[in-house]
Amino acid sequence: MGGDNGPQPVVVGxxxxxxLYPQIERLFLVGIEGELRSHLNGLPYDPDRLRIVxxxxxxxxxxxxxxxxxxxxxxxxxxxxxxxxxxxxxxxxSPGNTGALLAAAQIKxxxxxxxxxxxxxxxxxxxxxxxxxxxxxANIEARPHHLRDYGIMGEVYARQILGYSNPAVGLFSIGTxxxxxxxxxxxxxxxxxNSPVNFVGNVEGHDLFTEKVDVVVADGxxxxxVLKSCEATARVIAHWxxxxxxxxxxxxxxxxxxxxxxxxxxKKANPDEYGGAxxxxxxxxxxxAHGKSSANAIRxxxxxxxxxxxxxxxxxxxxxIQLSHEKNHAPHPAPATAA
Amino acid sequence: MGGDNGPQPVVVGxxxxxxLYPQIERLFLVGIEGELRSHLNGLPYDPDRLRIVxxxxxxxxxxxxxxxxxxxxxxxxxxxxxxxxxxxxxxxxSPGNTGALLAAAQIKxxxxxxxxxxxxxxxxxxxxxxxxxxxxxANIEARPHHLRDYGIMGEVYARQILGYSNPAVGLFSIGTxxxxxxxxxxxxxxxxxNSPVNFVGNVEGHDLFTEKVDVVVADGxxxxxVLKSCEATARVIAHWxxxxxxxxxxxxxxxxxxxxxxxxxxKKANPDEYGGAxxxxxxxxxxxAHGKSSANAIRxxxxxxxxxxxxxxxxxxxxxIQLSHEKNHAPHPAPATAA
Numbered sequence: 001m002g003g004d005n006g007p008q009p010v011v012v013g014x015x016x017x018x019x020l021y022p023q024i025e026r027l028f029l030v031g032i033e034g035e036l037r038s039h040l041n042g043l044p045y046d047p048d049r050l051r052i053v054x055x056x057x058x059x060x061x062x063x064x065x066x067x068x069x070x071x072x073x074x075x076x077x078x079x080x081x082x083x084x085x086x087x088x089x090x091x092x093x094s095p096g097n098t099g100a101l102l103a104a105a106q107i108k109x110x111x112x113x114x115x116x117x118x119x120x121x122x123x124x125x126x127x128x129x130x131x132x133x134x135x136x137x138a139n140i141e142a143r144p145h146h147l148r149d150y151g152i153m154g155e156v157y158a159r160q161i162l163g164y165s166n167p168a169v170g171l172f173s174i175g176t177x178x179x180x181x182x183x184x185x186x187x188x189x190x191x192x193x194n195s196p197v198n199f200v201g202n203v204e205g206h207d208l209f210t211e212k213v214d215v216v217v218a219d220g221x222x223x224x225x226v227l228k229s230c231e232a233t234a235r236v237i238a239h240w241x242x243x244x245x246x247x248x249x250x251x252x253x254x255x256x257x258x259x260x261x262x263x264x265x266x267k268k269a270n271p272d273e274y275g276g277a278x279x280x281x282x283x284x285x286x287x288x289a290h291g292k293s294s295a296n297a298i299r300x301x302x303x304x305x306x307x308x309x310x311x312x313x314x315x316x317x318x319x320x321i322q323l324s325h326e327k328n329h330a331p332h333p334a335p336a337t338a339a
Numbered sequence: 340m341g342g343d344n345g346p347q348p349v350v351v352g353x354x355x356x357x358x359l360y361p362q363i364e365r366l367f368l369v370g371i372e373g374e375l376r377s378h379l380n381g382l383p384y385d386p387d388r389l390r391i392v393x394x395x396x397x398x399x400x401x402x403x404x405x406x407x408x409x410x411x412x413x414x415x416x417x418x419x420x421x422x423x424x425x426x427x428x429x430x431x432x433s434p435g436n437t438g439a440l441l442a443a444a445q446i447k448x449x450x451x452x453x454x455x456x457x458x459x460x461x462x463x464x465x466x467x468x469x470x471x472x473x474x475x476x477a478n479i480e481a482r483p484h485h486l487r488d489y490g491i492m493g494e495v496y497a498r499q500i501l502g503y504s505n506p507a508v509g510l511f512s513i514g515t516x517x518x519x520x521x522x523x524x525x526x527x528x529x530x531x532x533n534s535p536v537n538f539v540g541n542v543e544g545h546d547l548f549t550e551k552v553d554v555v556v557a558d559g560x561x562x563x564x565v566l567k568s569c570e571a572t573a574r575v576i577a578h579w580x581x582x583x584x585x586x587x588x589x590x591x592x593x594x595x596x597x598x599x600x601x602x603x604x605x606k607k608a609n610p611d612e613y614g615g616a617x618x619x620x621x622x623x624x625x626x627x628a629h630g631k632s633s634a635n636a637i638r639x640x641x642x643x644x645x646x647x648x649x650x651x652x653x654x655x656x657x658x659x660i661q662l663s664h665e666k667n668h669a670p671h672p673a674p675a676t677a678a
Contacts, residue, residue, distance in 0.1 A: 126575070140513060140520075140521050174476055181479075182479050182480065204563075204564075204567055205566065205571050206567045209572070209574070218564075222560065222561060224543075225513065225543075225544055225557075225561050229544040229564075230568050230569070232547040232548055233548070233568075233573055235548070236466060237608070241604060244599070244603050244604055247600075248599075250596055250599075251596070251599060253596055254596030254598070254600070255600070256593065257593030258590045258593025260583070260586070261584055261586075261594070265580060269576070269579075
C-alpha cells in the first residue's frame, strides 16, 4: 500500500509473477481489500494461488520507522512481516517506507543465529555480469564482524541466486593496497581472510563494474553513498546525452538510427531488472523494492524472493556463519606428533 | 617527474600555460634537468618566464608517502614543495604520488592558521555548472570541526575560483532529512549552521550533479568512495555504449552521425578539464593533478593554481575560519537592557 505509486503496480506485478513462476505456491496481497480487489479486476490471474489479506492501515513514506511499526499494527507492511514471522509465508516484499520495513523485519523476524546486524544487499549491473553491494544502508555503525558477516551473506546470495560458482568477495576501501583504509578496514580484512569466502582483498571505487569483484562489502554509510552516487552519475549522463542529441538535426537523426543503443542501455542500467534490495541476515526472506517500482520491477523482485526460498539462502548463511565462528574461535592446531 | 607518463606532458602543459596565462610571472620546472630540457626542445615558450630547477631524485608511485618525503630529499616533488615553503613560488603542482605530495605539503608547508587537517578538493561537472567535493581522501579520520573547515574552504574555492556568488554548501549523508546520519554528521550539522557559509543541510548521493548543491562536504573515506564510484560509473556506461553501438551497422551509422554527441559528452565528463584536486588548508597552493594527466590537464591545473593565487584563496580561508571560531566560542549575547 505504501509505495510511491500505491498498490496498483504491486497487484499487476503479483499477477504476472504467479503466471511466470509456477514454483510459487501461494501469493498474498496484504492491504486494504477493496483497493486491492479493484486493481485485480480484469487482470488474468490464478485465483487458487492468490489470496487477499486485509490490513486497515498504511505506513507512509513520511512515517518514522520504529514508530510506524509500533503504532500502525494493522498496516499492510506490519501484517505482511507478521505472516513471515508466523510461518504463513516464506518471504515478504514491499516498495514502501524502507526504514519501517527494515525496523519491522528486525523487530519481528529477529536475526538469523550467529548474525548480529542485518545488511541490505543491492544487485548492480557490471561489465559482463552482475555484482552485489552489501550493506547499502541498514547498519551505519558497522563493526568488523558485521562486515565479515556481510561478506558471507553476499557470497551466499551470489552463489545461490546469481549462480556464481566461487564469487570473489572484496572489501570496499579507499585503495586496493592492504594498508589503505582505517581500523575498521584492517580488522575486517583479518576476519574475512579467516572466513570461508573467496576474499580478494580491498577494492576501491574504480574496481566497481569490473571482473575483479562479485561481492562488494561496505559499511552501510559508505555503501549507501556509493549506490546513490552511481545512480546519480547514470542519471546525469542520460541527461547530458539527451541534451547533446537535441543540439542539431544531424545528431537527432543519428540518435534515431541508433535508438536501440539507448533502449538496450536503459534496460541494462534499469534497477527494475535487478529485483530490489534484500535484507540479509533476518530470519525470513525480506525484500525492499524501490518506492517507484513498476509492475515489472515488482514481478522481478517476487522472482528473486522465490529464488531465495528455493535456494535455501538463509540455511546456507547460518551454516557458513557457524563455520566462520568455529574457525575464528578454534584453538591453534596442535603440533603434529609421531604416531 | 613521477607522473604515470613522466615529465613530457608536464613540460608541454607548462609551456602552453605560460602562453595562455600572462598573469603567471614565472614558472619553474623541477626535475632532472637533462630530461626536462630534452622535452622543452623545439617547444615554443617564453624563456624569460620559465626556469628549470634541477632535482636528482624521483618519487615513484610505489614509494610510501612519508618515507618518500623523509628519504628522497632531492626529489622533484620535495624540491617543488620546498620552493613554496621558501617563498620562491606561490603554488606547487604535481601529477606524481598523491600520498607523497600530501605528506610533503603537510610536513613542509604546515596548515593555515586555525586549520587542523587539510582536505583534498575535487571539481566535478554538474547538470548546469560545476560543483566541488571535499574531502576526497586526505583525511580519513575526520572530526566534526574538520568537516566544518572543509565546508568553509570549499565555499571559498567555489566563490573565488568558480566565481559563484553564494555557493550552497551541503553535508554528504545517507539521506536529506536532518536525522539521517551518524554522530559525525549530527555534530557537523550544528557547526556548519553556526559557520559563515550558506549551509543547505544534508545532501545524499542522489543530489550530486543537481542544482541543489555547489559544495559537497564529506569525510575523506566517503569522499574518496563517491569520487571513484562516479568515475567508475561513467567508465562502464562509456563501455556499454561502445558495445551496444558495435552491435549492428545501423547503430554504427547512427553513432557516426551523432558523433559530436559523444565527443562533447566525453569532454564534459573528462577530469582533464577540471584542473586537478587542490589540497585545501595548507600554507601555500598545492594541486594534485591526475597521474595520467595529459598536457592539457596540466595546463588547466596550472590555470587553477594561478586563479587560486590571484583570488587570494588562502587569505579568505584564514579569515572565514577565524570568523567561524569567534562565532562558536562567543559568549551568548547579553539580554537587551533599557538604556
